[in-house]
Amino acid sequence: MPGNPIDILISRAGLRGSAVQTMYDYYMGVFGLDMPIWKQYLNFWTSLFQGDLGISIYLFPTPVTDVIMKAVPYDLALLIPSVLLSWIVGNNFGAFAARSKRLDNTLLPFSYILSATPYMWLGILLAWAFCIVFRIFPLAGGYSFAMRPNLSFAFIGSLFSHWVLPFLSLFIVQLGGWAIGMRNMIIYELEADYSNYLKALGAPNKLIRKYAFNNGILPQITGLALKLGEVVAGALATEVVFAYPGIGYLILQAIHNEDYFLLQGCFLFIIIGVLMANFIIDIVYLLVDPRMRAGMQGETA
Amino acid sequence: MSLQVENLTVYYQTLRGDVQSLEQASFKLADGEIMGLAGESGCGKTTLGNSLIYLAPPMKYIEGRVSLDGEELPIWDLARMNVYRYKKISLIPQYAMNAMNPTRKIGKMLSELLRSRKISYVDLLPEIKHRLDIVKLSQDVLNMYPIELSGGMKQRMVMVLSTLLDPSLLIADEITSALDVSTQKSVAEMIVKFRDCGCMKSVIFITHDVSILYQIADSILIMYAGQLAEKASTNVIINSPLHPYTKLLISSLPKVGVKYSEDKLSGIPGTPPLLLDPPEGCRFRERCPLAFEKCLQAPPFIEVENGHFVACWKETPA
Amino acid sequence: MTTQTKKNEILYFALRNIKLRIGVSILLFFILLTFIGPLITPYDPYDFVTSGAFPPSGEYWLGTTTFGEDVFTQVVYGLRATFIVGIVGGGLGTLLGLMIGFVAGYWGGIVDEILNMFTNIILVIPTLAVLLIIAAYLKVRGIFVESLFIGFTCWPWAARAVRAQTFSLRSRDFVDMARISGVKPLKIIFSEIAPNMMSYLLLVFILQFGGAILTAATLDFIGLGPTNTISLGLMMNMAVLWSALILGSWWWFVPPGLAITAIVGALYITNVGLDEIFNPKLREM
Numbered sequence: 046m047p048g049n050p051i052d053i054l055i056s057r058a059g060l061r062g063s064a065v066q067t068m069y070d071y072y073m074g075v076f077g078l079d080m081p082i083w084k085q086y087l088n089f090w091t092s093l094f095q096g097d098l099g100i101s102i103y104l105f106p107t108p109v110t111d112v113i114m115k116a117v118p119y120d121l122a123l124l125i126p127s128v129l130l131s132w133i134v135g136n137n138f139g140a141f142a143a144r145s146k147r148l149d150n151t152l153l154p155f156s157y158i159l160s161a162t163p164y165m166w167l168g169i170l171l172a173w174a175f176c177i178v179f180r181i182f183p184l185a186g187g188y189s190f191a192m193r194p195n196l197s198f199a200f201i202g203s204l205f206s207h208w209v210l211p212f213l214s215l216f217i218v219q220l221g222g223w224a225i226g227m228r229n230m231i232i233y234e235l236e237a238d239y240s241n242y243l244k245a246l247g248a249p250n251k252l253i254r255k256y257a258f259n260n261g262i263l264p265q266i267t268g269l270a271l272k273l274g275e276v277v278a279g280a281l282a283t284e285v286v287f288a289y290p291g292i293g294y295l296i297l298q299a300i301h302n303e304d305y306f307l308l309q310g311c312f313l314f315i316i317i318g319v320l321m322a323n324f325i326i327d328i329v330y331l332l333v334d335p336r337m338r339a340g341m342q343g344e345t346a
Numbered sequence: 347m348s349l350q351v352e353n354l355t356v357y358y359q360t361l362r363g364d365v366q367s368l369e370q371a372s373f374k375l376a377d378g379e380i381m382g383l384a385g386e387s388g389c390g391k392t393t394l395g396n397s398l399i400y401l402a403p404p405m406k407y408i409e410g411r412v413s414l415d416g417e418e419l420p421i422w423d424l425a426r427m428n429v430y431r432y433k434k435i436s437l438i439p440q441y442a443m444n445a446m447n448p449t450r451k452i453g454k455m456l457s458e459l460l461r462s463r464k465i466s467y468v469d470l471l472p473e474i475k476h477r478l479d480i481v482k483l484s485q486d487v488l489n490m491y492p493i494e495l496s497g498g499m500k501q502r503m504v505m506v507l508s509t510l511l512d513p514s515l516l517i518a519d520e521i522t523s524a525l526d527v528s529t530q531k532s533v534a535e536m537i538v539k540f541r542d543c544g545c546m547k548s549v550i551f552i553t554h555d556v557s558i559l560y561q562i563a564d565s566i567l568i569m570y571a572g573q574l575a576e577k578a579s580t581n582v583i584i585n586s587p588l589h590p591y592t593k594l595l596i597s598s599l600p601k602v603g604v605k606y607s608e609d610k611l612s613g614i615p616g617t618p619p620l621l622l623d624p625p626e627g628c629r630f631r632e633r634c635p636l637a638f639e640k641c642l643q644a645p646p647f648i649e650v651e652n653g654h655f656v657a658c659w660k661e662t663p664a
Numbered sequence: 665m666t667t668q669t670k671k672n673e674i675l676y677f678a679l680r681n682i683k684l685r686i687g688v689s690i691l692l693f694f695i696l697l698t699f700i701g702p703l704i705t706p707y708d709p710y711d712f713v714t715s716g717a718f719p720p721s722g723e724y725w726l727g728t729t730t731f732g733e734d735v736f737t738q739v740v741y742g743l744r745a746t747f748i749v750g751i752v753g754g755g756l757g758t759l760l761g762l763m764i765g766f767v768a769g770y771w772g773g774i775v776d777e778i779l780n781m782f783t784n785i786i787l788v789i790p791t792l793a794v795l796l797i798i799a800a801y802l803k804v805r806g807i808f809v810e811s812l813f814i815g816f817t818c819w820p821w822a823a824r825a826v827r828a829q830t831f832s833l834r835s836r837d838f839v840d841m842a843r844i845s846g847v848k849p850l851k852i853i854f855s856e857i858a859p860n861m862m863s864y865l866l867l868v869f870i871l872q873f874g875g876a877i878l879t880a881a882t883l884d885f886i887g888l889g890p891t892n893t894i895s896l897g898l899m900m901n902m903a904v905l906w907s908a909l910i911l912g913s914w915w916w917f918v919p920p921g922l923a924i925t926a927i928v929g930a931l932y933i934t935n936v937g938l939d940e941i942f943n944p945k946l947r948e949m
Contacts, residue, residue: 162921162929169917237444242445246459246508274789274791335449
């Protein structure tokens with residue numbers, strides 16, 4: 046690993062003369078950068094298995110785990126509501142679009158444009174419109190810089206007003222993809238054999254649509270798992286726009302300060318988080334698909 | 347007379363033009379009659395069956411009248427037909443294996459379907475159980491998902507579903523083609539049993555397999571390239587057919603006790619015409635060994651004997 | 665149906681399809697701009713042409729940045745990067761997905777099991793996180809390097825789709841015929857299966873193209889894009905970094921994002937149009 050991050054750290058401290066060399070040696074020792082590369086690599090993995098991600102260079106001397114743990118709540122606050130809400134609203138929106146040719150022809154192109162929008166661009170536009178032009182929401186940070194975290198209404202209000210716009214940009218962009226997916230699923234299900242049978246038996250459209258929706262939503266759950274990586278990427282970019290103190294913002298800082306320990310920590314956290322979310326979605330799918338349920342009961346009985 | 351069809355003409359809309367898949371069909375069906383409807387694939391059998399119950403685009407109604415139990419059916423009006431569907435006319439579809447919603451328990455689906463038609467599932471439950479007994483299905487199936495049933499079980503379940511409201515007319519569309527020979531026979535026999543119990547008045551049994559009709563049908567209607575060719579009682583069609591196409595079709599069937607080496611099966615030379623732009627006149631003309639000039643005009647479908655209809659100039663009294 | 669009439673029919677529907685016409689027109693507009701743009705602008709993307717940020721005017725069509733760079737010039741040069749990423753990254757992703765999907769779908773058995781497991785692992789891992797790490801360790805990054813990385817990580821869903829298609833195709837009669845008559849597997853893949861999937865592959869490529877552009881935009885925006893050229897994502901990065909928002913220089917960040925949205929949106933709409941043409945079932949009556 047190059048010594049550059051230490052250079053940055055020292056230059057920030059504004060030291061001069063022999064103090065530079067002393068500090069340099071001290072830091073190299075603290076981070077284990079004076080050892081050969083292979084040993085550094087080995088050390089990285091051994092401490093990783095002990096749950097130790099090392100010490101952040103950028104926020105010296107805070108351990109990387111602590112830095113990340115402080116950021117994670119902000120990510121979850123953005124991701125969980127935006128993913129779930131856009132999934133629910135998008136699916137209903139898509140099912141609605143599949144109702145008629147005219148609706149389909151207006152809502153579909155709109156959905157395609159949404160899903161073609163880069164997350165950060167929508168974020169920038171929202172920030173410009175609501176923070177600069179209309180001045181409804183604050184532009185940067187997780188809460189007002191004038192406040193200390195505490196459990197008051199004023200602080201929670203500040204958290205909320207900083208949260209709204211990043212949330213909205215994630216929510217809106219994801220909406221399009223779900224709507225398109227659901228619209229295609231519904232059209233497919235409405236042509237399925239069981240739909241045709243119900244039509245021939247004079248069942249009302251309402252019932253047939255209900256079945257199509259219930260069956261079409263199942264593949265959308267799997268779709269959620271596949272989309273997760275992309276959404277996380279979108280969240281990282283959105284956090285950069287709003288200087289929102291989540292992992293995305295940390296990554297930006299880590300890159301600028303060449304803080305590789307922090308960067309690796311963030312990387313690991315994202316991978317583990319996404320894998321865990323996938324696991325949860327798999328379980329939910331097992332619980333929701335009645336065929337799977339019936340299969341499991343059949344085996345145990 | 348339960349079903350009466352007059353001059354029914356239905357086309358199939360495609361981008362290359364209308365496919366004339368059903369042309370001037372007229373026939374009658376007596377109460378309790380099981381009529382086999384046979385012909386090569388693409389001859390319009392399914393179009394005829396579907397147009398009696400669910401005539402939706404790309405099918406296009408051209409002309410004709412259909413009446414059931416003396417009441418005229420608005421088959422050209424998708425919405426108005428809904429009153430008759432299931433209650434008066436019902437269908438066992440070609441795709442019976444996939445006809446049930448895979449994510450609903452069968453009983454739940456049935457109750458939702460019945461409620462949507464303003465019928466109480468609970469009141470009907472004893473009757474449902476009785477009919478499950480007839481087709482030798484356990485009552486537990488109502489608590490199962492379709493995926494838990496075998497192919498034959500699904501077929502029988504759909505049979506019970508479709509006939510539950512004692513329709514006047516049941517359309518059974520190729521219900522035996524996906525099954526093995528022994529299951530075919532039992533399914534066909536159950537249709538007869540259901541008719542005998544009064545679960546439905548009359549049946550149109552669509553198939554490309556004439557031999558199965560021999561076992562269950564009272565009469566057989568033969569179609570060729572969108573036109574009716576011949577209709578008569580099963581015995582007459584099998585033993586003394588009049589239309590040249592019927593003759594060739596029957597003679598191409600294997601006979602019991604005859605070894606293949608002794609009596610080679612003869613196919614019918616040629617292929618049916620494309621119905622996008624069919625030739626004028628009798629559509630069998632080009633493959634017919636007996637064709638003559640008059641066949642350039644379409645022959646009428648007329649009764650030559652009591653209950654024996656045929657569309658061929660050779661059999662039409664001059 | 666003969667091949668000739670089939671081709672004519674596809675052409676007929678292609679010319680009539682509104683979605684395809686709109687999509688292709690927008691794409692053509694941007695492709696033209698990419699080629700002609702550098703010829704009509706007298707500047708280079710990083711030239712300081714004036715002092716400070718000015719709104720669009722007759723002289724600077726899309727205004728200038730805080731440093732006095734010409735936004736129009738940056739956009740047209742950035743478009744070039746966008747198309748390179750789309751073609752190289754999307755193309756590589758399609759090619760890899762195609763090969764892995766083909767092999768898995770054609771051979772089946774243990775080969776399929778292994779490849780499928782591999783595909784699923786890559787599919788679930790958030791690509792961007794991987795790209796972040798790789799990009800962060802590379803000091804000098806070019807647009808081609810970025811495209812390669814994107815291509816190497818975006819293939820899994822294409823592989824999945826191609827695998828499913830190959831599965832269904834390989835059980836068809838004509839493939840059996842070739843196999844029985846002793847044709848080598850690779851030859852079967854390229855002479856019997858691939859031609860039957862051409863239309864499908866085109867759709868996959870278009871989606872990969874759009875996906876690669878969006879991924880590159882995100883990378884560039886975080887500051888891990890190419891270090892030696894301008895790109896649309898980098899423009900947005902600079903705009904946010906140098907307070908274009910607070911200064912209200914909307915002409916700095918609106919055009920690059922709008923161009924990306926228009927190009928990717930046009931690709932998606934073209935895709936829907938082509939799908940309608942290739943699948944007669946979807947054609948509007």
